[in-house]
Amino acid sequence: MTKDQPLDEFALIARIFAPLAAGDPNAFGLLDDAAIIAPRPGEDLVVKTDGLVAGVHFFAGDPPDAIAQKLLRVNLSDLAAKGARPHGYVLTAAFPQDVSLAWLEGFAAGLKADQAEFGLHLLGGDTMATPGPLTLSLTALGHVPQGTMIRRAGAKPGDAIYVTGTVGDAGLGLASLKKEALGLSEADTVFVRERYLRPRPRLSFGQALRGLAHAALDVSDGVIADLQHLADVSAVRARLELAALPLSPAAARWAGGGSDRLLRLAAAGDDYEILFAAPPEAASRLVAKAARSATAIARIGTVEAGAGVEVRGPDGRALPAGRGGYRHF
Amino acid sequence: MTKDQPLDEFALIARIFAPLAAGDPNAFGLLDDAAIIAPRPGEDLVVKTDGLVAGVHFFAGDPPDAIAQKLLRVNLSDLAAKGARPHGYVLTAAFPQDVSLAWLEGFAAGLKADQAEFGLHLLGGDTMATPGPLTLSLTALGHVPQGTMIRRAGAKPGDAIYVTGTVGDAGLGLASLKKEALGLSEADTVFVRERYLRPRPRLSFGQALRGLAHAALDVSDGVIADLQHLADVSAVRARLELAALPLSPAAARWAGGGSDRLLRLAAAGDDYEILFAAPPEAASRLVAKAARSATAIARIGTVEAGAGVEVRGPDGRALPAGRGGYRHF
Numbered sequence: 001m002t003k004d005q006p007l008d009e010f011a012l013i014a015r016i017f018a019p020l021a022a023g024d025p026n027a028f029g030l031l032d033d034a035a036i037i038a039p040r041p042g043e044d045l046v047v048k049t050d051g052l053v054a055g056v057h058f059f060a061g062d063p064p065d066a067i068a069q070k071l072l073r074v075n076l077s078d079l080a081a082k083g084a085r086p087h088g089y090v091l092t093a094a095f096p097q098d099v100s101l102a103w104l105e106g107f108a109a110g111l112k113a114d115q116a117e118f119g120l121h122l123l124g125g126d127t128m129a130t131p132g133p134l135t136l137s138l139t140a141l142g143h144v145p146q147g148t149m150i151r152r153a154g155a156k157p158g159d160a161i162y163v164t165g166t167v168g169d170a171g172l173g174l175a176s177l178k179k180e181a182l183g184l185s186e187a188d189t190v191f192v193r194e195r196y197l198r199p200r201p202r203l204s205f206g207q208a209l210r211g212l213a214h215a216a217l218d219v220s221d222g223v224i225a226d227l228q229h230l231a232d233v234s235a236v237r238a239r240l241e242l243a244a245l246p247l248s249p250a251a252a253r254w255a256g257g258g259s260d261r262l263l264r265l266a267a268a269g270d271d272y273e274i275l276f277a278a279p280p281e282a283a284s285r286l287v288a289k290a291a292r293s294a295t296a297i298a299r300i301g302t303v304e305a306g307a308g309v310e311v312r313g314p315d316g317r318a319l320p321a322g323r324g325g326y327r328h329f
Numbered sequence: 330m331t332k333d334q335p336l337d338e339f340a341l342i343a344r345i346f347a348p349l350a351a352g353d354p355n356a357f358g359l360l361d362d363a364a365i366i367a368p369r370p371g372e373d374l375v376v377k378t379d380g381l382v383a384g385v386h387f388f389a390g391d392p393p394d395a396i397a398q399k400l401l402r403v404n405l406s407d408l409a410a411k412g413a414r415p416h417g418y419v420l421t422a423a424f425p426q427d428v429s430l431a432w433l434e435g436f437a438a439g440l441k442a443d444q445a446e447f448g449l450h451l452l453g454g455d456t457m458a459t460p461g462p463l464t465l466s467l468t469a470l471g472h473v474p475q476g477t478m479i480r481r482a483g484a485k486p487g488d489a490i491y492v493t494g495t496v497g498d499a500g501l502g503l504a505s506l507k508k509e510a511l512g513l514s515e516a517d518t519v520f521v522r523e524r525y526l527r528p529r530p531r532l533s534f535g536q537a538l539r540g541l542a543h544a545a546l547d548v549s550d551g552v553i554a555d556l557q558h559l560a561d562v563s564a565v566r567a568r569l570e571l572a573a574l575p576l577s578p579a580a581a582r583w584a585g586g587g588s589d590r591l592l593r594l595a596a597a598g599d600d601y602e603i604l605f606a607a608p609p610e611a612a613s614r615l616v617a618k619a620a621r622s623a624t625a626i627a628r629i630g631t632v633e634a635g636a637g638v639e640v641r642g643p644d645g646r647a648l649p650a651g652r653g654g655y656r657h658f
Contacts, residue, residue: 028481033481034376034478035376036376044366045367046364047363047364047468049455051457051466053423081362090468091378094380126379128380128382129385130462131462135382137378137466146367151357151361152360217361218362
């Protein structure tokens with residue numbers, strides 16, 4: 001706390017965090033040691049935790065509401081890919097000593113807006129002081145009908161591979177924030193930075209994928225690396241067609257159809273779209289469900305027998321994978 | 330990672346953390362994006378999160394197994410005070426770059442031993458690198474029969490106030506680790522430091538308190554401060570008899586019956602015992618349940634109508650509360 005705005009932990013919780021818990025009586029206004037989740041009959045609880053460190057996962061100077069929303073959304077993105085409906089979250093935050101009340105209020109405002117948009121509440125938390133960088137951890141909890149969580153394992157040879165939204169924008173946004181000269185217009189720069197800053201969890205479409213997708217995960221490490229994860233645990237081979245990657249106008253302008261640049265977009269992380277495998281006969285239902293949740297989907301490849309990831313360039317030929325696969329891009 | 334022991338995040342998870350998740354098939358070997366908890370019919374899930382920062386909540390040079398166990402146990406202590414049976418936990422850890430494989434193995438060994446002792450499994454997690462101090466966050470999940478979680482609110486005038494175990498040891502341990510000259514023998518020093526380092530969550534007795542205790546919480550801020558929390562949310566007044574504080578032989582030798590020293594023990598935190606209020610007619614059942622779970626309990630005060638905490642010295646007279654209550658001790 002800065003000296004002119006002293007808040008002890010109890011005042012901090014009462015003023016900043018308790019209002020975020022007011023919507024769920026089982027959070028007890030953050031005045032108890034724990035919260036309750038009363039499970040609905042016939043539902044499984046889905047649990048995910050992910051953290052962020054200033055200077056590693058975000059820039060310390062990012063707007064506090066955007067930091068809060070990124071923290072919440074990277075977790076909601078996993079719930080989305082698993083087909084879960086959000087229920088609530090708990091949060092631990094290690095704040096540097098000089099955090100201001102205005103910063104904390106911005107952080108809480110970001111959470112408040114997302115709670116309203118995505119339909120969940122704060123259930124509990126712990127605030128700490130740290131001599132190090134702002135360090136955040138969030139555990140998100142959601143529900144699925146019993147036995148319906150969409151796994152990473154389960155992709156089958158013959159399945160089509162799809163991704164929601166567009167790919168590579170967040171990677172360009174991060175590169176731009178790191179001052180790499182990308183040659184983007186001002187408007188495109190704003191767009192890709194925003195995509196990096198505030199991912200959009202595909203919650204409604206993710207729930208529509210239950211019973212349709214054989215396997216799914218969210219794109220955090222990049223399409224190629226995440227396809228590798230899906231292929232590994234499903235014990236299959238994934239073939240990716242670079243030419244089929246769905247690109248935003250900004251990313252398309254940047255790539256210009258070049259194979260190297262498409263590969264870089266496919267290797268870029270932080271998109272938080274849903275990557276999934278579904279049988280060919282599900283195609284028309286997928287298109288209908290995507291339309292109903294206003295989510296673009298694109299078929300980007302095919303599951304085959306075997307292992308690993310094969311990337312085909314715009315000319316249809318397999319690209320050579322470097323040492324360590326495509327991860328070095 | 331140190332350069333001679335390079336482990337990327339995936340190797341780290343596979344080698345260090347996945348074995349801790351092997352006991353619960355719904356953790357999917359940490360190979361999926363999320364874990365499942367399949368609720369048992371008629372049970373509520375109890376959720377608690379708490380974090381630790383090196384140099385703030387523990388000493389960076391503490392043994393890694395003790396750090397891991399403190400992290401887990403401060404959360405299990407809350408589950409205990411709520412009457413919950415542990416189910417599982419998720420973990421985020423921001424490791425400094427120079428963490429060694431041996432340190433990580435020690436950390437995992439601490440968790441493994443506690444998982445076996447307290448009956449729960451790792452369900453998921455996130456490991457990160459940080460330029461700052463080791464920063465840990467853990468979310469513990471447990472169960473109670475529906476509607477039976479023991480709240481902080483609920484203490485009633487006439488209730489007796491009890492605490493488990495002994496009080497003030499951890500505070501002496503911390504003072505000793507901070508090189509305060511306490512005049513303790515070597516054996517007493519070892520004892521109080523171990524009490525600070527490795528709290529004992531009272532899980533079995535906590536579950537026995539369901540239906541008997543009107544209100545409970547764990548002693549983390551100190552008996553007086555935590556009594557204040559209990560009194561506040563229960564809208565009652567708590568009277569504490571210093572002479573009734575249960576002391577270890579080490580703490581008793583240090584206190585020597587002096588009112589100032591007793592007050593300091595009552596104000597010291599980190600004991601992680603259960604502080605609870607129960608009606609007088611529950612006394613004999615409480616004693617029987619305490620015996621069955623090999624847990625000492627001591628009656629240390631009484632709930633009255635009113636607000637705040639009154640502390641009575643060994644002579645039976647109320648001690649004056651300083652500005653800000655007794656917290657300044």
